[in-house]
Amino acid sequence: MDPIGAPPGPLTPTVGLRPPERSDAARNRELLLTTARRLIEGDGIESLTMDGLAAACGVGKGTIFRRFGSRAGLFQALVDDSERSFQAGFLSGPPPLGPGAPPIERLVAFGRERLRTAAGQIPLLRAAERPAAERYAVPARHLAAAHIRGLLAQAGVEGDAPALAFDLLAILDSVVWLPDEDLTVMLPRIADSWEHIVRRLA
Amino acid sequence: MDPIGAPPGPLTPTVGLRPPERSDAARNRELLLTTARRLIEGDGIESLTMDGLAAACGVGKGTIFRRFGSRAGLFQALVDDSERSFQAGFLSGPPPLGPGAPPIERLVAFGRERLRTAAGQIPLLRAAERPAAERYAVPARHLAAAHIRGLLAQAGVEGDAPALAFDLLAILDSVVWLPDEDLTVMLPRIADSWEHIVRRLA
Structure with missing residues (x-):
């Protein structure tokens, strides 16, 4: 799955493959993540402590550590959660992000949606x-690159x-x-310049 | 000097402005940097110690620390050194990188030279x-962005x-x-795709 690998077969989500859980x-997982998001939106990410999250959810701190391993693990789970919606959107959601729209329209929508997700x-x-050394080893990144390659080929x-897929993804990654x-000023401009570059390539 | 700032006046180098030194x-500085480069090329960067560099140069370790502050400071000085040549090249060197070539040719050469420098x-x-939080606060990056903006405007x-300058620079930064x-396979392909995108924009 390196960046120069042959185009893969049908693309499948890279997150959302958790083992089945009891309902x-x-x-419980959903409650923890939703509450963490709410606390982060309210007070900022620096203020989020495992103690505070446990108290807000009415569970013991051990429950949160068993579930996510660490504070960083909790953040990763939150990112995975929005990555899962994003992947569902571009793999099987409604057009223009999902199948059914012309490939260049899907590529435009892909960049805009990724930037919109990042902005939030x-x-x-x-x-x-x-x-940094693991930046390119993330399965979600390989999926995004494969998706872009596929759309470029279809177009x-x-x-x-x-x-080109590597280059385009570098643009989307650069905003973090x-x-x-x-940020506020640049994100809409970077979304527009994404569209500009993509249409010029077509 | 933010990424959305108005185009600056004439561009000037951001490194190379060291206070004058006694000859x-x-x-001495040149000897330390040249020797450090040689040791890194020979044994790899992990093997470079301040003790080893001091011994190879026949100076005391204190001399190196006074000069560069830390091992990271020494590495930064080495990067500044090659950035200085690169800046001299695109600001005032021979075409197509320097003045005298059509702007799109200069932009193609800029990306290729930057990737070539990085590769080394x-x-x-x-x-x-x-x-990461300081990534966009580096004067050399602002100069590069301003140079790209200027060439895009001229073209x-x-x-x-x-x-667009932000997007293009993101591509060049992404290889590190x-x-x-x-790396070996991708760098020439990223250089070619840089040229492809730049020419499509024109």
């Missing part, structure tokens, strides 16, 4: 960021599709550490 | 990498030049953490 365990959780993405875009004072 | 101090010092770039490229096994 009360699933509900920048502090979380920063807190959950993996070490008949000339050029080296895997390298934009200084806060630039 | 023996400058020679990937372990160093990794070791010298600043914390009459449509669209939002500051946002490519897994080693992909």
Whole structure:
């Protein structure tokens, strides 16, 4: 699954493959994640403690650690949660993000939706960021690259599709550490310039 | 100097502005950096110690610490050194990288030269990498973005030049953490896809 690998077969989600849970365990997990999101939205990510989350959910702190391993593990679970919706959206959701729209429209929608998702959780993405050396080893990243490659090929875009997919994904990844004072102004402009570049490639 | 700022006036180098040094101090600095490069090329960056560098240069370890502050500071000085040549190249060197070539040719050359420079010092770039939160606060990055914006404007490229410059720079920055096994194959392909995208924008 390296960035230059041959196009894979049908794409399947890389998150959402958790082992089946008992329904009360699933509900419990959902409660913890929903509450964590609410606390982060209210007070910022720095204020979220495992103690505070446990108290807000009415469970013991041990329950949270058993479930997520660590504070970083909790953040990763939150990111996985939104990645799961995003993947469902581009693999099987309604057009133009999902199947049914022309490939270039899907690619435009892919970048816009990814930036929109990122915009809603920048502090979380920063807190959950993996070490730089693992940046390209993330299955979700390979899936996104494969999806872009597939759309470029369907659209008949000339050029080296895997390298172009790498380039395009680099653009979408680059926003996470934009200084806060630039984020609001830059994100819509980066979304527009994404569309501009994608349409120029077509 | 934020990424959306107005185009600056004439561009000037961001490194190379060190206070004047006595000539023996400058020679000493040059000796330390040249020797460090040689040791890194020979044995890899992990093997470079301040003790080893001091011994190889025939100076005391204190001299190196006074000069560079820390091992990370030494790495940063080495990166600055090659950034200085790169900046001299695109600001005032021979075409097509420097003035005199058509703007799109300069932009193609800019990306290719930046990737070539990176390719020659990937372990160093990794070791010298600043914390993610400072990624966009580096003067050299602002200069590169301003240079790209200027070339896009000169070439009459449509669209939002500051946002496009941000996107294009994201592509060039993305190679540093490519897994080693992909680097050799991917770098020439990313250089070609850089050219492909730049020409499509024009």
